[in-house]
Amino acid sequence: MxxxxxxxxxxxxxxxxxVAVSSLLMPILVGLWAGFNLPDDASPQAWAITLCLQLLMVLGFTVYFAVTAALASRREDLYLKRLRxxxxxxxxxxxxxxxxVVLLGVLQSALMLIISISMGAPVPAPAPLLAALVLGTGLCLAAGVATSGRTSSSEQAQITTLPLFLALMGGVMVAIVGPTWLPLPGGGVGGLIHHAVTGEGDALLPAASLLVWIVLFSLLAKAWFRWEPR
Known part of the structure; x- marks a missing residue:
């Protein structure tokens, strides 16, 4: 079923x-743009920033935005009510x-990683990379379900998802300036990617940060999510 x-x-x-353009095309274009703008002798730090940007774009567009828009649309056309x-x-x-959206997010993330490695990126350590993908996906799923409860249509999702999307993208700052930006929702992803690529820092604090956000958005999703239009 x-x-x-x-x-x-x-x-x-x-x-x-x-949804198709935002979820499928946008992350690929931004990811390719970020990779092609790096010099051939880019440092691991530069690649950490690029890989973090690529993964957060996939999580933000393909997972978070798509979940919000899809659930809001299905609720308003009574599809959710009929399923229940x-x-x-x-x-x-x-x-x-x-x-x-989980499948699309995993496939796009793998594609971005393969492209970046073929362009000269260091091969990230698998454990923190996998943790960033799994926990980041969980965060965006929970946040998408929660935000859909405050979104009346797929078009309105472009507005309601913007604040958290910007907070997600702030995770790139962790790879640039350090753990100061770790408390942001995307900070844990940035910290794990930075550790996976450069070996600097640790994975426990970023992972804990993501778990806290997952629990928070799960509670909000339980409180806000609606199966039928008001």
């Missing part, structure tokens, strides 16, 4: 031009609806 819902949701996502009238539980419905 989850797979059937996921296939249907993927088709709906790709049919929505706003069937045999599927709430958990199964959400898993089926969120699975496509």
């Amino acid at each position: 989850v797979l059937a819902l996921a296939r249907a949701e993927l088709k709906l996502l790709l049919r929505n031009k706003t 009238s069937g045999e599927a539980s709430d958990a199964v419905i959400l898993a089926g609806l969120l699975a496509p």
Whole structure:
């Protein structure tokens, strides 16, 4: 049932031009632009900043924005209400609806990493890199579900997601100036990527920061998420 819902949701996502462009095209273009603007002898620090930017763009657009826009749209056209009238539980419905953006996010992140390594980026340490992807995805899923409760349409998602999107992108500053920016939602991702590429710092504090944000947004999602229009 989850797979059937996921296939249907993927088709709906790709049919929505706003979501498709923002979730699929934008992260790829920004990621390629960031990579091509680095010199051939770029330092590990420079590559850490670039990889952090690439991953946060994927998480921000492909996961966070897509989840917010999709759930808001499905709620307003009563699709969520119709799904709940069937045999599927709430958990199964959400898993089926969120699975496509997780898959797209993982594929785009892998593509960005392969492109960057082929252009000369150091191979990141796998453990902190995987932690950044998994915890960052969890953060953006929880935040997307929460924000969708304050969003009435996929078009309005371009406005309601902006504050947190900027806070996510602030995680790049961790790779530039250090842990001062770690408390931001994207700070944990920036700290883990910086550690994975340069070996500097540690992974425990950034991971703990992400876990705190995941718990916070999960609580907000439980309080704000609505299955039907008001």
